[in-house]
Structure formats: C-alpha cells, structure tokens
Amino acid sequence: MLQLDKKNCFIELGKFLSQFSLDNNSKNEAVLNNDLFYDDFITLIELSQSHNGWFTPEQVYYSINSWADALKEENLNQWLSKYDFSKVTPKTVGLILAGNIPLVGFHDFLSVLISGHNVLVKTSSNDQHLIKFLSKYLTSINPEIEKFITFTEGKLENFDAVIATGSNNTARHFEFYFKDKPSIIRKNRNSVAVLDGNETHDDLVNLGEDIFRYFGLGCRNVSKLFIPKDYNFEAFFKAMYEYKDVIFYEKYSNNYDYNKAVFLMSNFKLLDNEFMTLKEDTSYASPISSVFYENYEDLNTLKSRLELEKEQIQCIVSNDLIPNSIAFGQTQKPQLWDYADGVDTLEFLINL
The missing domain is CATH 3.40.309.10 (Aldehyde Dehydrogenase; Chain A, domain 2)
Known part of the structure; x- marks a missing residue:
C-alpha cells in the first residue's frame, strides 16, 4: 500500500471528524461512509464519559476538532515533506498508549502507519474506544490498510521496535523490558x-x-x-x-x-x-x-x-521571554511536527 494511499485515508478521516463539534454536529453528505459511521460516532462521544469520567463531551469534541484540523491535506504535506521514506523497510512497531486525554496516542498511531510500518497497539484502559473506532473508519475507506493495524489486549509480542508512554515508574519498567529493542520511552513531563x-x-x-x-x-x-x-x-x-x-x-x-x-x-x-x-x-x-x-x-x-x-x-x-516558547493558549494545539519530548518520531521510524 503506497504512502499516498495511506495519506488519503487520513485526509478522509479528517473530513469525517470535521463534522463534529460540541455546539453543532453537522452532517456533510459528501463525506465517505457517513451512513455507516456518523451516528455511531456521536453515540460513542456521548458514551465516552462513562468509559472515562474525565472524558466529558467538551473535552472529547476538543480533541476531535484538533485532529480534524491536523489531518487537512496541507498539514500532512507540510509535515511529511522534509522526510525521505524511500529506504524504509517495513517492521512491526508496538505502541503502548497513555489514556490521560482523549486520543493522546493517535499521533504515534498515525506516524507508524504513514512511515510505512505495521502498528501493534496496546491501548490504555482509560482510552480504548476512540482510536479503535477511527481505525475502523480508516479501514472502511481502504480495506487494504487493515493488514497494517493490530490491536492487542495482552502483552506485546512479535514486534521490532516500541514506542511506550507512561509514568516515571512505568518508564523504568519499559526501559528494562524493551532494552533489546529500538525504542522511544516517554516519561512524566x-x-x-x-x-x-x-x-x-x-x-x-x-x-x-x-x-x-x-x-x-x-x-x-x-x-x-x-x-x-x-x-x-x-x-x-x-x-x-x-x-x-x-x-x-x-x-x-x-x-x-x-x-x-x-x-x-x-x-x-x-x-x-x-x-x-x-x-x-x-x-x-x-x-x-x-x-x-x-x-x-x-x-x-x-x-x-x-x-x-x-x-x-x-x-x-511566554510572550517570547524564553527562546522557542509557545504563545498563550496554544499548548493543546500542537502541529503534526511538534513531537512529544522533542523526539522526532518519524526520524526514529524511518531509521529502524
């Protein structure tokens, strides 16, 4: 499956997500597969707080709106333009996702797929429904993408590299357990x-x-x-x-x-x-x-x-008091190229 095909799947996902907002869900008949997913997604959003008490509709819609914007074609093109994916040898990359905010692990999920690898996902029990739903939508756009995506509820097995996010304590466990694999281990920040x-x-x-x-x-x-x-x-x-x-x-x-x-x-x-x-x-x-x-x-x-x-x-x-600081009100609006912990996830994946 070509990177262009995967990118187009995510662009269509962005269009799907753009229909939903806290004040007004507005169905766009031009969006692909709305008949299969639109109503079910609204139901999932409404149920999210029962899955995780912190995932109020306001917070879930905010995350959805952020991803709808991020997955616009111009943003994906700008993000990917500085990388050379021509020498990527497909591998299986395990993801251990956090669950503190809605869809917090989606950037890693996107990065693994768009870079040409297979993704093996272990979701957090606090956020296990939204990303699986979006994965199903991607598969409906192009069924071929399904063979690159696996979700697991047990321990990670049969993977070549790992990206794991957790507390400082769990990070020490990750560092020991994955010491023989290429990894990105994220701690508390x-x-x-x-x-x-x-x-x-x-x-x-x-x-x-x-x-x-x-x-x-x-x-x-x-x-x-x-x-x-x-x-x-x-x-x-x-x-x-x-x-x-x-x-x-x-x-x-x-x-x-x-x-x-x-x-x-x-x-x-x-x-x-x-x-x-x-x-x-x-x-x-x-x-x-x-x-x-x-x-x-x-x-x-x-x-x-x-x-x-x-x-x-x-x-x-700050107001430019510190070099490379972020403007007030922008911390929860990262661009695709704003990497967690300052570690370039795509660079890591390309060099596996």
Missing part, C-alpha cells in the same frame, strides 16, 4: 509558563486554557508558573475567573477539595479562588486543581535553569 507582569488580560485568559483544558491532565498543560518577585496575582485571578465553571464538574471538584485539604493540613500557604489553588513550590508536577509557582529574579538565570531541566518540561509558555 509538565509544562510551565513564564510571566513578567506585562501580560494582557487576554494573554492570561489564554493561559487559563493552557491550565484547564482536559482538566490539567495532559503533559502540555501548564502546571507551574515562574513569576518575578513581588508579582501581583490580581490580574491573573481576574482572568482565571473565566474558567470558574470547572468547579461544577464533580471529579474536578472532588480533587480540588481533597488537594486543598491536604495542603492546608500540612500548613502550606495557599492562594485560592474557590476553584483553583496556587502553591509556592519548586516542583513541576502539581495535582489537579492546583498550580505551583516560583519566583525568579533574573530572566537569564531562569533560562539557564529551564535548559538544564528540559527533560522534565514538555512546553514553555
């Missing part, structure tokens, strides 16, 4: 924002999107702020008020109550707006509903520190 006090209200509202999207469960969510000494949080909290309704979601509210209580019992000083807490802390990984912060005195010193600790960081958000 978090994202940070660097502020200087000159941010506009819109900047800070957009920062709220980076914090609260997917309830803060993604590695691209901002979990830590670096702020100048004597920073005034008034404008920050005013902007965060846009996201106050998050507290009405029970799972988030329970985490807010629990984590706030733990902090208070430990006599930590907190800033609190009744739906999120801010805690001064040197760590990067904050619990759900909380964001850590730390003061800096010199921006150049901070730049050096962030470079030294880059293995713990997925994204840096």
